[in-house]
Amino acid sequence: MTVMTDRPHMTTEEFEDLARIAAQQAEGLRLEFIGGVLRSKAMPDGDHGRVILWLTRICMQHHPDFWLHPGQGIKAEQYREGRAIPDGVLAHEDAFVGQGDWVDPGPILMAVEVTSWDSDTERRDRIERPRAYAQTGIPVYLLIDRLKCQVLVHSDPDGNGYETVRTVPFGKEVKLPDPVGITLHTEPLKDWVR
Template identity: 70%
Template sequence: MPMKADRPHMLTEEFEELAFTARNRMEGLRLEFIDGQLRSRALLDGSHGRVVQWLTRICMRHHPELWLHPGRGLKVQTGRNGRAVPDASLARSDAFAGQGEWSDPGAVLMAVEVTSWDSDTDRRHRQEKPRVYAESGIPVYLLIDRAECEVAVHSEPGGQRYECVRTVSYGRDVHLPDPVGITLQTEVLKDWVR
């Protein structure tokens, strides 16, 4: 039976200490704390990084005042007791200056996740992350799903879910609604799947 947020595995402060220690001792390991449960993220492969690079270039071309911050820890969920590490967060270039490892998501315009080949991808990327990002009020959640060869754009956060979800197969254009306002041509994503 899964642990509930009202009966967490540990306190948020204990998680932050554990995540800090793990990051400094085990290169590439990223920990998250969602619904009171400890989650680990697998090491990222080269194609995963290439997808984030591709998206970074597009965002910079359209919004030079913004930056796609990779791996920025965010305080998520209602009450901000959860901790998530999106693959990238679109925000002003100075949005997180002076902040610690975990930032308030208020400045984030879009959270981005690129699926890896983890056994828990369905639960984490397709179920938990849309919910916690919506709860946090992040306007757009972009899921680049390499397992399904699809791009899902979640928008209009309304409490515990996004009210609008648009999914397209790789090769089709997809519009990222305001405040992002960019149309992605996804054909190139076919090069970065297994």
């Protein structure tokens, strides 16, 4: 089988139609379109959900008017041609009201991903997403890596990637740079890995 790398599998409009139909027909099926490639996103397990709840509480304590919107579809990549579903995005509570399935990423301060136990994690969460989110201009990308028991904080997007990546093991503190400006105490993350 030959993979076409010089053009997308389909147009953005075709993807949006397909994603809408898939969501209606198959409960729990979530599709993304990153780098011109159609992908399915793994269903989160209970510990994955607990990590998002933990982070939601912390974000709301520090920024009461900002929510960690879970599973919000965003327009990603250069020219907003990609479609991604981060595990969470930090934005004002009303940032996406009235925008539909795929929202403008302008108000997003931080995109969050928590690794799943599938074979695509390495490529998807460590290569494709940082590139797509940086191209989109999202100031901070937080990757909570349950496979390697570490937190990666990507910042300073330059339009192609993130210039700064800080990695700390679970159990240490990590500062999320401005505009987020929160220090995470990552000890609890040790309880939500296999």
